[in-house]
Amino acid sequence: MRKEGPVAFGLICGLVVIIVTYFSAPALAKVKGELDQWYLIATAFAVAVGLVNLAQIHMRKINQKKEGWGYSIVLMVGMVGFLLFGMTVSSAGDPKFQWMYNTTVVPMNATMYSILVFYIASAAYRSFRIKTGEAAVLLIAAVIVMLGRVTIGEMISAMIPKWTSWIMNVPNTAGMRGVTIGATLGGISQALRVLIGIERGHLGGVE
Amino acid sequence: MSFWEKAQQLDRRIIYTVMIVILCAAIMRPVGLAISVNKETQMAYDAIDKLPAGSIVWLGCDFSAGGMPELIPTLQSVMIQGFRKNLRFVAGGMWNMAGNMAEVAWTAVSPMFPEKKYGIDFVNVGYKAGGNVLLEKMVSDTHAAFVGVDHYGKPLKDLPLMNEFKSFKDCKFIFGFFTGTPGERDYIKFVGGPLGVPIASSCVAVSVPETMPFVQSGQLVGLVGGMRGAAEYEVLVKVPGRATAGMDAQAFAHLVIILFIVVGNIGYFVTKGKSGKTT
Numbered sequence: 001m002r003k004e005g006p007v008a009f010g011l012i013c014g015l016v017v018i019i020v021t022y023f024s025a026p027a028l029a030k031v032k033g034e035l036d037q038w039y040l041i042a043t044a045f046a047v048a049v050g051l052v053n054l055a056q057i058h059m060r061k062i063n064q065k066k067e068g069w070g071y072s073i074v075l076m077v078g079m080v081g082f083l084l085f086g087m088t089v090s091s092a093g094d095p096k097f098q099w100m101y102n103t104t105v106v107p108m109n110a111t112m113y114s115i116l117v118f119y120i121a122s123a124a125y126r127s128f129r130i131k132t133g134e135a136a137v138l139l140i141a142a143v144i145v146m147l148g149r150v151t152i153g154e155m156i157s158a159m160i161p162k163w164t165s166w167i168m169n170v171p172n173t174a175g176m177r178g179v180t181i182g183a184t185l186g187g188i189s190q191a192l193r194v195l196i197g198i199e200r201g202h203l204g205g206v207e
Numbered sequence: 208m209s210f211w212e213k214a215q216q217l218d219r220r221i222i223y224t225v226m227i228v229i230l231c232a233a234i235m236r237p238v239g240l241a242i243s244v245n246k247e248t249q250m251a252y253d254a255i256d257k258l259p260a261g262s263i264v265w266l267g268c269d270f271s272a273g274g275m276p277e278l279i280p281t282l283q284s285v286m287i288q289g290f291r292k293n294l295r296f297v298a299g300g301m302w303n304m305a306g307n308m309a310e311v312a313w314t315a316v317s318p319m320f321p322e323k324k325y326g327i328d329f330v331n332v333g334y335k336a337g338g339n340v341l342l343e344k345m346v347s348d349t350h351a352a353f354v355g356v357d358h359y360g361k362p363l364k365d366l367p368l369m370n371e372f373k374s375f376k377d378c379k380f381i382f383g384f385f386t387g388t389p390g391e392r393d394y395i396k397f398v399g400g401p402l403g404v405p406i407a408s409s410c411v412a413v414s415v416p417e418t419m420p421f422v423q424s425g426q427l428v429g430l431v432g433g434m435r436g437a438a439e440y441e442v443l444v445k446v447p448g449r450a451t452a453g454m455d456a457q458a459f460a461h462l463v464i465i466l467f468i469v470v471g472n473i474g475y476f477v478t479k480g481k482s483g484k485t486t
Contacts, residue, residue, distance in 0.1 A: 036344055040337040047336065091360030092306055092333055101307065106272040109304075113273030117460060121226045122219045125467035129475050139472075143465055149412065149435050150458035151240035161243070168419055177420045 007197035014195040054079065078104070141167055211474040222467065229463050233456035240455055247422055248439040251382075251407040251429025255288055258379055263372050264289060266298040267383035267394060268308040274386035274411050275308070280437035280450035281409040282312040285382050288444045290320045290328070297372050299332035299353065301341050301389045306333030306358035308384070326366040333358030339393040346375050346398060381406045391418060395426045409436065 013035055019025050020032040058072035082100065089097045130136045147153035148164025193199040258264070266285070270278050289296060298309035309331040317323060325331075332353045335341055344352035349372060350363050363369040371377060375398050383406060385391050391408045399406045405428045410418055412433025421427040431440055434457055437450035 033344075033347070036337075036340050039340045040335070040344075043336045043338070043340075091356065091358070093310075093331075093357070093359030098307070098310070106275075106304070106307065109272035110275055117230075118223045118226055121460075121464050121467055122222045124464045125217065125222055125471045126215075126219070128468050128471060130472050139468065143468075146461045146465060149433065150461050151242055151435075151454050152458040152462060154243060155240065165245075168416065169423070172416045173419045173423055176417050180417070180420060 003200075003203075004197075006203050007200070011195050011197070014191075051079070051083070209478075211477040214470070214474045215478060226460065226463060229459050230456050233459045234452070237452060237455045240458060242435075242438050242442050242451065242454060244439045244442060245432075245436070247430040247432065248436050248443070249429075250422075251409075251431050252288070252440065252443045254405060254407055254428045255285060255294070255380065255382070256292070258289075258292065258294055260293040261295065262379035263295050263297060263368070263377060264380045264382060265375065265378045266296050266309065266312075267300050267381060267385075268298055268305040268312075269300040269302045269390055270308060270384050270386040270411075271302060271304045272307075274384070275311075276449065276453060277411050277434045277437055278384045278386070278409055279308065279311060280434075280448050281431045281440050282308070282384055283316050283448065284437070284440040284444045284446065285409075286312055286316045286329075287319065287446055290316070290323055295327075295368055296329045297332060297349075297368065297378070298329070299358070300334060300384075301338050301393070302386075303334050306331055309333070310358065326361075327368055330363075330366050330368050330372075331358040332363070332369075338389045339397060342389075342393055342397045346402065349374050375402055375404060378404060380404065383408050385410045385414065387414070390414075391421065391427065395421060399426060407431070409440075 016028050016031050016035065020028050055076065058075055061072045062069050062076070085100065086092075086097060092098075128139070130139055144160060144163050145167055147156060148160045148167075153160035153164065190199065194202065255264070264285075266282065268282065286296060298312070299305050300308075313325070313329055313331060317325075317329075320328075323329060332349070335353055337344070337352075341352055350369065353363065355363055357363060357366065357369075375381075381394060381398060381404055383391055383394055385408060391406065391410070394406050398404055406426070407429040408418060408421075408427050409431040410433075412435070415430070415432035418427070418430055418432075422430045431437060434450050434453050438454045441448050441451050
């Protein structure tokens with residue numbers, strides 16, 4: 001029962017969701033609504049689990065004074081500070097909480113993405129080498145799209161935006177469509193494996 | 208060591224410095240390159256333009272601060288276009304910065320329309336955990352999905368607009384702003400497909416290739432891609448902003464990266480040729 005119980009429960013819940021999604025079943029729709037609420041609550045608890053895990057990792061690092069333990073202190077101060085202050089305010093829109101969030105998390109998040117341009121420039125110069133015919137095709141397409149997606153492409157030639165549009169609408173869309181369909185079929189296959197109990201990794205080591 | 212061999216070992220700090228100088232110069236001294244409008248951006252603009260006055264539009268702010276330069280200008284432009292047409296907006300999303308992003312846009316746009324009031328013409332319901340399950344819940348009951356309060360903790364029942372927007376069935380259009388997952392696919396799966404609500408998307412430039420198939424299939428009625436798309440939308444609403452200002456910098460950054468690729472490959476072929484001759 002220790003193995004079969006969770007699998008059976010998962011199968012029943014999965015079947016409820018599938019039936020309600022594709023057929024009209026008012027009685028089961030109420031059950032699905034309840035399952036959705038459980039999911040939302042579980043997601044919130046998953047955040048709490050992540051918090052505890054992060055705290056364990058970084059506290060261990062601080063205690064053992066491993067390399068970079070100073071940054072772990074900064075992380076713990078920020079995490080605990082936000083958590084404690086957040087619990088004292090009535091909503092995420094509280095002006096003081098918003099001020100803390102907008103002056104720390106938002107600029108840091110934006111900065112992480114902003115520095116990518118320098119890594120791309122460095123990688124473009126040091127690593128992008130035309131060693132094969134395919135790499136040459138990739139380079140030519142990349143140059144056309146890079147020029148076509150900015151205003152300077154039209155200044156160089158009126159054909160660049162047209163070629164860019166063709167690359168995006170024809171070979172790119174065809175390839176992405178294939179990838180999307182393939183990934184979706186893989187996802188359906190994986191979901192079926194979980195539902196019927198072939199895949200049991202989510203059960204936490206139950207054989 | 209020859210010039211090209213030394214060039215292959217170029218310190219990356221020199222590359223970073225060149226990029227910083229180019230970007231700063233382009234931002235401080237913009238050239239003002241002309242911006243033409245792509246078909247997909249025009250489709251999104253026209254779809255909003257066709258909506259009757261008073262229609263409720265859901266603004267899905269499903270992005271984080273990393274997407275702000277590319278998506279906030281579009282969000283603001285859509286709100287400007289919508290307020291001119293007396294559309295009403297409800298903003299929120301599945302990402303934890305949804306409320307903040309909506310607030311940034313409302314704070315920037317509301318002074319241009321002092322007659323538009325929070326609670327009547329615009330509501331920010333913010334973020335709740337749950338991802339696409341939140342979307343599913345919104346299909347039947349938005350108030351329950353957001354636990355009855357908006358981003359600022361105000362009860363939704365006290366906001367006149369929310370008494371008309373009880374679920375996605377009450378909105379005429381969805382304009383989503385995405386930087387990843389959950390994103391437009393979830394809206395298409397759970398809202399656009401089942402309810403037939405038209406969806407337009409604004410996404411970061413790296414997501415444009417994977418989103419194009421949905422535009423071709425008609426599951427998205429328009430696509431505003433990256434900062435270029437945002438600049439195009441600013442041209443359409445005739446309110447140039449940060450996207451327009453950033454296009455020059457992006458253009459020169461792309462040119463510099465192409466130059467780096469070309470120079471790097473010239474050096475590669477020259478040094479490869481020399482080592483081939485000496486062996």
